[in-house]
Amino acid sequence: DQQVKQNSPSLSVQEGRISILNCDYTNSMFDYFLWYKKYPAEGPTFLISISSIKDKNEDGRFTVFLNKSAKHLSLHIVPSQPGDSAVYFCAATITGTASKLTFGTGTRLQVTL
Amino acid sequence: DAGITQSPRHKVTETGTPVTLRCHQTENHRYMYWYRQDPGHGLRLIHYSYGVKDTDKGEVSDGYSVSRSKTEDFLLTLESATSSQTSVYFCAISSDRGLLGTDTQYFGPGTRLTVL
Numbered sequence: 001d002q003q004v005k006q007n008s009p010s011l012s013v014q015e016g017r018i019s020i021l022n023c024d025y026t027n028s029m030f031d032y033f034l035w036y037k038k039y040p041a042e043g044p045t046f047l048i049s050i051s052s053i054k055d056k057n058e059d060g061r062f063t064v065f066l067n068k069s070a071k072h073l074s075l076h077i078v079p080s081q082p083g084d085s086a087v088y089f090c091a092a093t094i095t096g097t098a099s100k101l102t103f104g105t106g107t108r109l110q111v112t113l
Numbered sequence: 114d115a116g117i118t119q120s121p122r123h124k125v126t127e128t129g130t131p132v133t134l135r136c137h138q139t140e141n142h143r144y145m146y147w148y149r150q151d152p153g154h155g156l157r158l159i160h161y162s163y164g165v166k167d168t169d170k171g172e173v174s175d176g177y178s179v180s181r182s183k184t185e186d187f188l189l190t191l192e193s194a195t196s197s198q199t200s201v202y203f204c205a206i207s208s209d210r211g212l213l214g215t216d217t218q219y220f221g222p223g224t225r226l227t228v229l
Contacts, residue, residue, distance in 0.1 A: 004155075034217065043117075043203050043220035044156070089155055098144055098163055099207045099216055100171065103155035 003027045004092050006104035013111055019077040021107050023090030026071065030092040034101070035064060035075050038087045047088075048075070080111045116140050117221035119204050125227045132191040134224050136204030138184075144207040145187040146171075146218065147179060149200040156203065162187055194228045201225050 005024045013019045023033075031052040036044035050057040050064045050073065057064050063076045077084055090104040116139030126132050136145060144163055148156040148171075158171030160179040168179050176198060178190045191198055204221040 006155075036220075041223070043205075043222050046217045046219065049217065091156075098161060098169075099218060100146070100158055100161060101156070101218060102172075103148075103157070105153060105155040 004090055004102050004104040006090055006107050008107050010108040010110070013080045013109065015082060015111055015113050016079045019080045019084065019109055019111070021075040021088050021109065023073045023104055024071055025092050027092070028071070029094050031095050032093050033064070033066060033073050034091045036089045036091060038089060044089060082111050082113065085109060085111045117204060117206055117219060119221040119224050121224060122222065123225045125229065126194050127229050128195055129193050132194050132226065134189045134202055136187045136221060138206045140206055141184060142206040142208045145181065146205040147187070147189045148203045148205065149173065150203060151200050159189065196228050199226060199228045
């Protein structure tokens with residue numbers, strides 16, 4: 001049973017516009033969420049995270065929103081750039097469990113010129 | 114970038130042969146992890162280690178074993194490789210703070226394993 005879901009396998013956005021990537025989770029014990037970005041033939045790289053005590057975290061062009069009641073989080077990228085084209089993974093964990101991550105299946109973002 | 118290397122980066126092997134993948138870190142992090150990435154599944158945890166000689170199973174541990182004899186090295190062994198173990202394998206490290214909070218995991222470059 002997939003506890004972390006990314007229901008959009010792909011997303012195409014024009015350069016300069018906003019990219020919104022979505023993630024849903026089913027395990028209410030999750031209390032820390034992360035987004036990773038992955039280029040082909042490379043390992044995932046950490047992008048941004050959010051604790052369940054917050055509903056928003058911002059880092060430059062990247063903002064993550066958390067809606068605990070809906071068990072939903074989203075990653076906003078503004079403005080989108082061609083270098084943002086990659087696969088984005090949402091991940092979740094429970095504090096105190098050795099940081100073991102449960103990943104979603106990923107969303108491939110393509111930023112077009 | 115976190116100092117994590119994986120070897121080999123690519124390997125082709127035959128069904129039934131043993132395979133060992135190595136992860137090496139220079140960050141002195143306590144926690145190390147092995148994940149596999151497959152289409153339609155994202156990344157799934159195979160095994161993890163919370164210290165030298167301390168390991169535990171993850172979500173998809175069947176057919177895999179691990180060992181950690183030194184802080185910097187974490188080995189993943191497929192005792193008898195099967196075609197279903199064809200995948201990309203990623204090692205990750207974390208300093209984790211237990212109940213004080215979750216620390217970010219940093220990933221290695223991956224090993225592409227093909228079992229024929």
